[in-house]
Amino acid sequence: MADNTNTTSTSSTLSVVLIGCGRVAEKHLKAISKLxxxxxxxxxxxxPDSAKRLLGSVKGFANVKTFTDYKAAIDEIKPSIVSVTVPSGLHFQIAKYAMEHGANLLLEKPMTMSVSEAREIFELSQKTGLKIAMGHIYRYLPIVGLVRQDIAEGKYGKVTHGTIYVRWGHGEDYYSSAAWRGTWKSDGGALMNQTIHAIDLLVWLMGSEPEEASAMIAQRIRNIEAEDLGMAVLRLENGALAQIEGTTATIPSKHTAEFSVFCENGQLSMGLDSGKPHLNIFTVKPNGKLKKLNGYYIRKQFKEGGMFSYKCALNPHLGIYNDLYESIKTGKNPIADAYSGFSSVDTLLGIYKSAKEGKPVALPLTDDFNSVDMTGFFK
Ligand SMILES: NC(=O)c1ccc[n+]([C@@H]2O[C@H](COP(=O)([O-])OP(=O)(O)OC[C@H]3O[C@@H](n4cnc5c(N)ncnc54)[C@H](O)[C@@H]3O)[C@@H](O)[C@H]2O)c1
Known part of the structure; x- marks a missing residue:
């Protein structure tokens, strides 16, 4: 894969250009600084002030070059990796330009705002061999990868269903901090922005692709164009059901998120409550008694990933960059790969389409659907 990339740095280091110097960019710089x-x-x-502010916020980057035009930066630097951290409605054009100029991507979620654009970016990565690691941070949390492997290997028996809730309250200050937030064209609502990576995680853990979505969305409190509350049910190809709740209409100082997977012989729940993680993994012993597996997974994760895997809990972008680096060097697929970007956008837009049409929709979507097709949904 390295042959496919432009290499302006030494043979072992990969050059990075980051595009979009806002809120999430600082997490990217902190991760880059540690690798x-x-x-x-x-x-x-x-x-230009945002670029300067960002470089001043993380040690060691004071002399990094700044640009105002992404094409000029890509043309001049010819980076191995382009990190796309602009408003979501701009992901497609920048991702496409970067790949057409030989760069691998760390692409923030959602991959794009339409199914056809997501398919195009996915297919471009297939055609060129360039790697895309998506900003699906939950896949990079400790333990989830180990649990997924065990579910896939059938250690817990048949998967019956899964649930997620993402109650990520954001007040008017958040929505008024940038004009693109909460708009159908550039952001979508609580499902597209705050919940898409949790949906990606749940489906990934449950080990099957969505084949049907039924959903309702609402505007309860926030003064935005898109939804501040959404609820959906997915039917997966393996017959399991996934229940989804995503909202920014909850109290901003109390962020909670949790996902649970239920199987014939075990169940797990992991989540965050105001920054505090919780974990509950059980299996059923042959004598019918419950066995808690938290300690087993914590030790196993340490054995396999050392402290690095636990540092990723504090900044999952560390795990994403490390994974992208390994993928470019070895040719392996990133954990949150280009397909995960396409599939999660397809599912999310299927959810919006179901809410719009008031009936279940089959997935993957056969016709294009774009977040802007929701314009006017809330009159
Ligand atoms: N994975 C995660 O955990 C996570 C968390 C937050 C945000 N995100 C995603 O990251 C993206 C950015 O979100 P944010 O909250 O940092 O937004 P933000 O508004 O804080 O920052 C976006 C920045 O992009 C700049 N920008 C706009 N147009 C540009 C262009 N054409 N060229 C270069 N720069 C341009 C803006 O000036 C701004 O500084 C969104 O897609 C969002 O969904 C991901």
């Missing part, structure tokens, strides 16, 4: 194999060559923002 020896990456060299940040430039950052880009239409607002």
């Amino acid at each position: 020896k194999g990456l060299e940040l060559k430039a950052v880009v923002d239409v607002n």
Whole structure:
């Protein structure tokens, strides 16, 4: 895969250009600063002050070059990796340009705002061999990968169903901090922005693709164009059901998120409550008694990933960059790969389409659907 990439750095380091110097970009810079194999060559923002502010916020990047035009930065630096951290409605054009110029991507979620664009980016990665690691942070949390493997190997028996809730309250200050937030064109609502990576995680853990979505969305409190509350049920190809709740209409100072998977012989729940993680993994012993497996997984994760895997709990972007680096060097697929980007956008837009039409829709969507097709849904 390395042959496919532009290499402006030494053979072992990969050059990075980050485009979009806002809220999430700082997490990217902190991750890059901790990984020896990456060299940040430039950052880009239409607002030069944002670029300067970002570089000043993380140690060691004071002399990194800044640009206001992403094409100029990609053309001049020819980076191995382009990190796309602009508003979601701009992901497609920048991702496409970067790949057409030989760059691998760390692409923030959602991959794009339409099914056809997501398919195009996925197919471009297939055609070129360039890697895309999606900003699906939950796949990079400790333990989830181990649990997924055990579910896939049938250690817990048949998967019956799964649930997630993402109650990620955001007040008017958040929505008024940038004009793109909460709009159908550039962001979508609580499901598209705050819940898509949790949906991706749940489906990934349950080990099957969605084949049908039924959903309702609502505007309860926030003064935005899109939804601040959404609920959906997915039917997966293996027959299991997944229940989804995503909202920003809850109290902003109390962020909670949890996912649970239920199987014939076991069940697990993991989540965060105001920053505090919780974990409950059980199996049923042959004598019918419950056995808690938290300690087993915590030790196993340490044995396999050391402290690094636990550091990823504090900044999952560390895990994503490390994974992308390994993928480029070895040719393996990233954990949150290009397909996960396409599939989660397809599922999310299926959820929106179901809410719009008031009936279940089959997945994957056969016709294109774009977040802007929801314009006017809330009159
Ligand atoms: N994976 C995660 O955990 C996570 C968390 C937060 C945000 N995100 C995603 O990251 C993206 C950015 O979100 P944010 O909250 O950082 O947004 P933000 O508004 O804080 O930052 C976006 C930045 O992009 C800049 N920008 C806009 N147009 C540009 C262009 N054409 N070229 C260069 N820069 C441009 C803006 O000036 C701004 O500084 C969104 O897609 C969001 O969904 C992901």
